[in-house]
Amino acid sequence: MGLEHATLRGLLRYTNRLLSWPLVAALWVAPAARAEAQQQQPQQQQQPPAGDISNLAESASSKHQLPSSLDSENEEAEPEFTIGPTEPVAPGERRWVRKFELVDLKSYFAEGVLAKAKDAYDGGRYRTARQLLETEEATPPVRYLRAMSALRMGQWATATEELSALAESHPPLRDYCHFEAARAYERMRKWAEAVTHYGAVSPGARRFEDARFGMAYILEKKKQDYAGAVAALTPIVQSDSPKPNNPRQAEAWLTIARLARYQADYNGEHRAHLAVWALHPFSRQVPAAIKGLRDLPYVPKWKVARAETLLSLHHNREALDMLERMLPKMELPDPLACRAHFAYGTALRKERKHSLAIRALRPVVENCQDEALRPRALYVLGYSESVVEPDSSISTYLKLARDYPKHAYADDALFYAAHKALDRGNKAAAMAALDQLISHHPDGNFAAEALFQRFWVYRAEGQQDAALEALSRIEELRGKGSTHESVQRARYWRSRTLRTLGRAEEANALMERVAAEGAATWYGLMARSRLAVEAPERARAVSERLRSPASAMTVWPLDAGNLAEDQHFVTGIELMKLEHREAASELLAVDRKGRGEESIRLLFHILHASGYERYARSIAWALRREGLAAPTEAETRLIYAAAYPHAFRNLVVQHSRAARVNPDLMQALIREESAFNPNARSPTGALGLAQLMPATAFAVARQLNVPLATPSALLDPRQNIRLGSAYLGGLQRRFSGNPAYAVASYNAGPGAVDRWLSRFPDAELDEWVEQIPVEETRLYVKRVLGSASAYQLLYASDKMTTLAFGERGSNNAGSR
Numbered sequence: 099m100g101l102e103h104a105t106l107r108g109l110l111r112y113t114n115r116l117l118s119w120p121l122v123a124a125l126w127v128a129p130a131a132r133a134e135a136q137q138q139q140p141q142q143q144q145q146p147p148a149g150d151i152s153n154l155a156e157s158a159s160s161k162h163q164l165p166s167s168l169d170s171e172n173e174e175a176e177p178e179f180t181i182g183p184t185e186p187v188a189p190g191e192r193r194w195v196r197k198f199e200l201v202d203l204k205s206y207f208a209e210g211v212l213a214k215a216k217d218a219y220d221g222g223r224y225r226t227a228r229q230l231l232e233t234e235e236a237t238p239p240v241r242y243l244r245a246m247s248a249l250r251m252g253q254w255a256t257a258t259e260e261l262s263a264l265a266e267s268h269p270p271l272r273d274y275c276h277f278e279a280a281r282a283y284e285r286m287r288k289w290a291e292a293v294t295h296y297g298a299v300s301p302g303a304r305r306f307e308d309a310r311f312g313m314a315y316i317l318e319k320k321k322q323d324y325a326g327a328v329a330a331l332t333p334i335v336q337s338d339s340p341k342p343n344n345p346r347q348a349e350a351w352l353t354i355a356r357l358a359r360y361q362a363d364y365n366g367e368h369r370a371h372l373a374v375w376a377l378h379p380f381s382r383q384v385p386a387a388i389k390g391l392r393d394l395p396y397v398p399k400w401k402v403a404r405a406e407t408l409l410s411l412h413h414n415r416e417a418l419d420m421l422e423r424m425l426p427k428m429e430l431p432d433p434l435a436c437r438a439h440f441a442y443g444t445a446l447r448k449e450r451k452h453s454l455a456i457r458a459l460r461p462v463v464e465n466c467q468d469e470a471l472r473p474r475a476l477y478v479l480g481y482s483e484s485v486v487e488p489d490s491s492i493s494t495y496l497k498l499a500r501d502y503p504k505h506a507y508a509d510d511a512l513f514y515a516a517h518k519a520l521d522r523g524n525k526a527a528a529m530a531a532l533d534q535l536i537s538h539h540p541d542g543n544f545a546a547e548a549l550f551q552r553f554w555v556y557r558a559e560g561q562q563d564a565a566l567e568a569l570s571r572i573e574e575l576r577g578k579g580s581t582h583e584s585v586q587r588a589r590y591w592r593s594r595t596l597r598t599l600g601r602a603e604e605a606n607a608l609m610e611r612v613a614a615e616g617a618a619t620w621y622g623l624m625a626r627s628r629l630a631v632e633a634p635e636r637a638r639a640v641s642e643r644l645r646s647p648a649s650a651m652t653v654w655p656l657d658a659g660n661l662a663e664d665q666h667f668v669t670g671i672e673l674m675k676l677e678h679r680e681a682a683s684e685l686l687a688v689d690r691k692g693r694g695e696e697s698i699r700l701l702f703h704i705l706h707a708s709g710y711e712r713y714a715r716s717i718a719w720a721l722r723r724e725g726l727a728a729p730t731e732a733e734t735r736l737i738y739a740a741a742y743p744h745a746f747r748n749l750v751v752q753h754s755r756a757a758r759v760n761p762d763l764m765q766a767l768i769r770e771e772s773a774f775n776p777n778a779r780s781p782t783g784a785l786g787l788a789q790l791m792p793a794t795a796f797a798v799a800r801q802l803n804v805p806l807a808t809p810s811a812l813l814d815p816r817q818n819i820r821l822g823s824a825y826l827g828g829l830q831r832r833f834s835g836n837p838a839y840a841v842a843s844y845n846a847g848p849g850a851v852d853r854w855l856s857r858f859p860d861a862e863l864d865e866w867v868e869q870i871p872v873e874e875t876r877l878y879v880k881r882v883l884g885s886a887s888a889y890q891l892l893y894a895s896d897k898m899t900t901l902a903f904g905e906r907g908s909n910n911a912g913s914r
Contacts, residue, residue, distance in 0.1 A: 151366030163406035541577030546584035618888030757827030766885035788822025
């Protein structure tokens with residue numbers, strides 16, 4: 099383990115004063131208490147009985163391997179965090195939880211003797227480093243660098259003594275010190291001491307899995323304590339949530355199988371090999387597991403688990419094949435049969451074979467009473483019914499909400515029941531479901547959606563006061579339902595409603611706010627476009643404000659909030675100040691759930707300021723996906739620039755211009771389709787950066803007279819961007835240059851867009867998008883055009899695109 103990170107040190111040594119270590123120690127009050135409690139509790143008490151391999155494996159096979167993200171059509175995982183909007187606070191009114199300045203990242207080794215010692219350490223002159231530090235105050239950073247220097251020199255006894263002492267007195271480095279001390283004891287062949295220090299590494303620490311493997315190796319190879327080695331590996335394979343193809347879990351299961359054989363526990367060995375085969379079907383450990391399973395039965399429970407794992411990895415056809423061979427022998431309501439039939443119905447839904455999915459799922463909801471499985475089956479059944487049997491879907495969704503009112507899907511079900519009832523013309527039933535949702539789930543993630551749906555009904559009926567009241571309630575929401583997007587939408591449509599009531603000044607002021615605060619979003623783009631027509635002076639003022647961000651130094655200070663209690667955060671900051679190469683990984687391991695927006699932004703800016711751009715980018719993408727205030731200031735512009743990179747820009751510009759497509763629109767489409775992963779493969783078979791279906795790509799290639807040998811050729815960025823640009827360009831021409839209709843066609847097909855245009859022939863563009871009946875496409879259009887606006891905001895030097903509003907009908911609102 100090294101401490102070197104030259105970029106970090108170069109960036110942080112410019113500050114004028116050296117911070118002392120007690121600042122970090124003060125952050126650690128709560129984690130220190132937890133660490134102390136863990137030390138007082140024997141490690142063995144946290145594990146199941148050692149050596150009980152069969153029960154351990156059976157416990158793993160009995161868990162559902164289908165994550166709940168597969169229940170919805172878009173198959174996106176649950177958000178890491180949901181961030182709601184906050185109103186600005188005047189500087190004098192601010193109450194800081196933990197004020198964090200850039201200077202708080204300053205290296206301990208920025209100047210003086212400590213800088214010389216660190217330079218010596220980085221240069222491999224460890225003896226010199228220790229000598230330079232001998233006369234320095236024995237602060238934790240000094241002690242750590244001295245101990246690591248001893249370790250690098252092979253002075254194992256000195257290193258273990260110093261690391262052990264530092265682990266007990268300085269909680270931020272506790273786990274790192276225990277781990278390094280364990281490795282030093284191994285070099286000294288002191289196995290018992292090594293096991294003790296490996297065992298002291300905290301669960302949840304980044305070194306935890308490595309420590310457990312280190313324990314298992316010593317117990318197996320040096321002490322022949324096979325049951326103890328199994329106990330050491332047990333926490334790795336015992337997981338509350340499945341992690342298909344996790345290499346450490348697969349390795350742990352394979353090691354457990356070997357340890358079972360050593361103990362003549364052949365049943366346990368069999369089960370452990372099945373765990374590798376079923377739970378990690380594409381890991382490199384599978385061939386060894388299959389070899390171990392030779393001539394042994396593949397137990398039905400494990401077959402179902404493997405099918406579920408395949409399905410979670412989008413290998414739908416393989417999962418279906420396996421389940422189809424098993425289902426004739428499995429009768430409901432046997433619990434395993436319930437799992438198998440649910441997995442089969444989910445696979446059919448994923449393949450969009452909705453009639454077959456309904457036939458598979460109805461017996462599950464009628465016969466299976468598992469409190470975890472049945473509501474999920476109702477939810478998936480309701481979706482498939484909504485496609486081919488819409489009236490049935492309403493009763494299914496309502497049954498879910500009635501039978502499981504506390505379930506996480508209850509508010510989803512009420513919303514979809516209302517949406518489908520409105521679609522079928524049953525307004526009374528729809529409003530009843532919406533009222534129930536708003537009343538019983540005011541903090542749920544569908545509260546804003548329900549209120550907006552009520553607004554839309556009132557708007558259509560001409561009840562403008564009731565419509566405005568529904569929008570105002572959205573702005574007052576708290577909890578999961580209150581997001582930047584939902585509030586922007588409410589303010590945008592409140593402005594539109596105020597204008598219809600003749601209150602133009604109020605409408606313009608509100609529209610200006612949306613345009614400024616949501617400049618890189620769909621509603622910001624729409625607001626800017628309307629202002630350009632309805633209030634040109636305000637539009638020019640907004641554009642000027644967006645082009646003139648404040649100084650980058652206005653980023654700081656930020657509030658760490660409850661991050662100050664997170665073990666990974668405090669350790670990450672300490673490692674950052676130690677110029678440790680694992681500082682960024684430690685910060686990225688922070689649990690981001692339940693954090694405020696400013697805390698998440700702080701994580702980004704720490705990583706960005708320290709030169710860890712790749713790590714900062716992942717935070718920026720999550721912030722933009724799950725909620726972020728507008729990029730009107732330099733601070734948020736930095737986040738947006740990381741979230742909207744110009745990846746593959748030369749190819750995008752070359753091929754989009756040839757296809758007469760705005761390069762920023764194509765850049766945005768690729769970002770939303772594949773996140774710039776050229777090897778991206780969707781569950782339905784779309785490939786590459788622009789996520790082209792092979793049949794579509796071959797048709798476009800024929801039109802361009804471009805050879806396309808195989809579908810795998812679509813993984814070539816040049817081919818993919820060229821064909822994707824050409825396809826999008828053709829769609830734009832079909833719809834008279836309208837980018838929204840073209841993007842909707844790219845997602846749902848031009849036939850679907852033709853039907854929606856016929857259904858809403860007089861709708862203006864914003865009205866039309868809000869009424870797209872397919873949620874995936876509706877959100878897709880907003881994301882792609884909002885992202886295109888973000889690219890223009892960040893990189894355009896001449897003008898920012900708006901959308902035109904003219905005559906009602908299908909050909910209005912082209913780009914300009």
